[in-house]
Amino acid sequence: xxxxxxxxxxxxxxxxxxxxxxxxxxxxxxxxxxxxxxxxxxxxxxxxxxxxxxxxxxxxxxxxxxxxxxxxxxxxxxxxxxxxxxxxxxxxxxxxxxxxxxxxxxxxxxxxxxxxxxxxxxxxxxxxxxxxxxxxxxxxxxxxxxxxxxxxxxxxxxxxxxxxxxxxxxxxxxxxxxxxxxxxxxxxxxxxxxxxxxxxxxxxxxxxxxxxxxxxxxxxxxxxxxxxxxxxxxxxxxxxxxxxxxxxxxxxxxxxxxxxxxxxxxxxxxxxxxxxxxxxxxxxxxxxxxxxxxxxxxxxxxxxxxxxxxxxxxxxxxxxxxxxxxxxxxxx
Amino acid sequence: xxxxxxxxxxxxxxxxxxxxxxxxxxxxxxxxxxxxxxxxxxxxxxxxxxxxxxxxxxxxxxxxxxxxxxxxxxxxxxxxxxxxxxxxxxxxxxxxxxxxxxxxxxxxxxxxxxxxxxxxxxxxxxxxxxxxxxxxxxxxxxxxxxxxxxxxxxxxxxxxxxxxxxxxxxxx
Numbered sequence: 001x002x003x004x005x006x007x008x009x010x011x012x013x014x015x016x017x018x019x020x021x022x023x024x025x026x027x028x029x030x031x032x033x034x035x036x037x038x039x040x041x042x043x044x045x046x047x048x049x050x051x052x053x054x055x056x057x058x059x060x061x062x063x064x065x066x067x068x069x070x071x072x073x074x075x076x077x078x079x080x081x082x083x084x085x086x087x088x089x090x091x092x093x094x095x096x097x098x099x100x101x102x103x104x105x106x107x108x109x110x111x112x113x114x115x116x117x118x119x120x121x122x123x124x125x126x127x128x129x130x131x132x133x134x135x136x137x138x139x140x141x142x143x144x145x146x147x148x149x150x151x152x153x154x155x156x157x158x159x160x161x162x163x164x165x166x167x168x169x170x171x172x173x174x175x176x177x178x179x180x181x182x183x184x185x186x187x188x189x190x191x192x193x194x195x196x197x198x199x200x201x202x203x204x205x206x207x208x209x210x211x212x213x214x215x216x217x218x219x220x221x222x223x224x225x226x227x228x229x230x231x232x233x234x235x236x237x238x239x240x241x242x243x244x245x246x247x248x249x250x251x252x253x254x255x256x257x258x259x260x261x262x263x264x265x266x267x268x269x270x271x272x273x274x275x276x277x278x279x280x281x282x283x284x285x286x287x288x289x290x291x292x293x294x295x296x297x298x299x300x301x302x303x304x305x306x307x308x309x310x311x312x313x314x315x316x317x318x319x320x321x322x323x324x325x326x327x328x329x330x331x332x
Numbered sequence: 333x334x335x336x337x338x339x340x341x342x343x344x345x346x347x348x349x350x351x352x353x354x355x356x357x358x359x360x361x362x363x364x365x366x367x368x369x370x371x372x373x374x375x376x377x378x379x380x381x382x383x384x385x386x387x388x389x390x391x392x393x394x395x396x397x398x399x400x401x402x403x404x405x406x407x408x409x410x411x412x413x414x415x416x417x418x419x420x421x422x423x424x425x426x427x428x429x430x431x432x433x434x435x436x437x438x439x440x441x442x443x444x445x446x447x448x449x450x451x452x453x454x455x456x457x458x459x460x461x462x463x464x465x466x467x468x469x470x471x472x473x474x475x476x477x478x479x480x481x482x483x484x485x486x487x488x489x490x491x492x493x494x495x496x497x498x499x500x501x502x503x504x
Contacts, residue, residue, distance in 0.1 A: 018393070018394065021393070021394050022420065022424060025394050025395065025416075025420055026417065026420060026421070028398070028413075029401075029413040029416045029420065030413065032402075032412040032413030032416070033411055033412070033413040033414060033462060033463050036411045036463065037411060037464070037465065038411060038464065039464075039465055045412070049406060052406045053406070053407075056406070056407060059358065060358065060361060060362070063359070063362050067362055067363055067364060068363075133363050134363070135361040135362065135363065135408075136361070136362065136365055137360065137361045137407065137408030137410075139408045139409070139410055139472060140456075140468045140469045140470065140471075140472040140476075141408075141409070141410040141411060141414065141463070141464060142408070142409040142410060144409045146361070146409075173409075180409055187469070208472075265363075265365055267363065
């Protein structure tokens with residue numbers, strides 16, 4: 001009797017490591033692993049996880065404060081010697097930035113005029129929502145960050161998350177006061193991207209390394225080392241043109257991306273509430289003057305061209321895309 | 333043989349145990365990479381579980397080990413049950429048994445912890461790979477194991493020193 005009791009309760013004067021409870025918990029753990037698989041996670045599990053992070057986020061935020069307070073100490077002392085050189089570089093960059101700022105304003109004005117003329121319904125890009133990172137787990141299973149803002153602030157699943165330098169990832173588990181951001185480097189991350197210079201399309205696939213890889217580039221892709229990679233907006237989930245990184249060739253002949261967002265630790269980020277542009281239901285009616293000129297026997301542009309001149313190539317012809325698809329994709 | 337007083341009113345030890353467990357879990361999830369130079373993160377919760385299971389086994393019943401593992405899963409975004417299962421099994425296999433509990437010398441404790449650590453991470457890798465549907469990234473696991481083995485002797489030394497100075501045990 002004594003020996004049986006010892007085997008069940010571990011003979012440590014009443015210390016219990018109950019075999020029954022142990023086996024029961026093993027079964028529960030196994031069941032949780034079985035049913036909480038990221039690829040087929042049910043809404044109930046997702047809600048439970050989001051609820052838990054909601055409860056834990058104030059505590060995590062509190063724990064992150066001292067870390068955030070001391071994060072600048074090391075670099076501050078080390079950088080003192082480089083200040084003069086850095087200052088000169090920044091002045092030069094400021095001069096260049098002013099040129100780009102002017103250009104951006106001019107382009108914005110032009111786009112507004114075109115949108116007004118064409119009555120285009122563009123994707124709504126509301127004000128960005130700023131958030132601090134409250135948890136940065138360094139685990140083997142998921143590359144994610146927990147931020148201290150949730151659905152109460154207007155955040156929803158799928159919204160892109162950016163930092164000062166570029167795209168960080170996407171929101172994928174939204175609670176009321178917290179949300180988890182799936183980084184571009186995570187195994188489950190898939191982002192449609194394009195080469196900014198040549199519009200070559202690809203899919204950016206995370207593999208838990210610092211440099212996610214480019215796949216589905218096509219047979220003869222127009223891509224070079226150092227090319228700027230941006231989001232293509234093809235899936236409609238992300239806006240087009242978000243800066244992601246620069247192309248880096250691999251020894252195996254493939255391509256990887258050096259992420260812009262990795263230039264600094266991911267601490268403060270912006271969540272971008274982005275609503276996908278609706279595809280027009282019907283073709284727009286032709287303008288009245290165009291209808292008149294067609295009725296008179298041809299369009300004006302064709303009349304001005306020599307008889308043997310080729311018809312002007314549209315942007316869609318150059319890219320080899322269907323006009324309607326190109327129009328939808330070109331919506332910012 | 334343990335003194336009867338050790339189990340009668342261990343309130344301060346219990347509080348200290350809860351505090352260390354919460355601190356370990358928070359530190360495991362905290363954004364420590366913001367501080368330049370800190371890129372290695374040991375498995376703090378397992379260290380705390382292992383030490384408390386040796387010092388005060390009645391503070392670490394299976395349900396507590398399970399709860400700590402599950403909390404770590406939820407905080408770090410891992411599939412639920414992965415760390416819960418690995419901590420449960422590894423602690424059950426390698427915990428100190430018998431009347432004397434944890435020995436008073438460092439080498440056997442470190443050796444046993446190394447076994448716990450390797451088993452826990454092996455189970456976590458297998459369970460995580462199953463949950464993800466593809467092999468989990470083994471490099472962070474290896475880094476965690478190395479960082480934990482490097483860090484644990486210091487922590488265990490402090491615990492043993494305190495235990496020697498206060499015969500009642502860790503923090504109690």
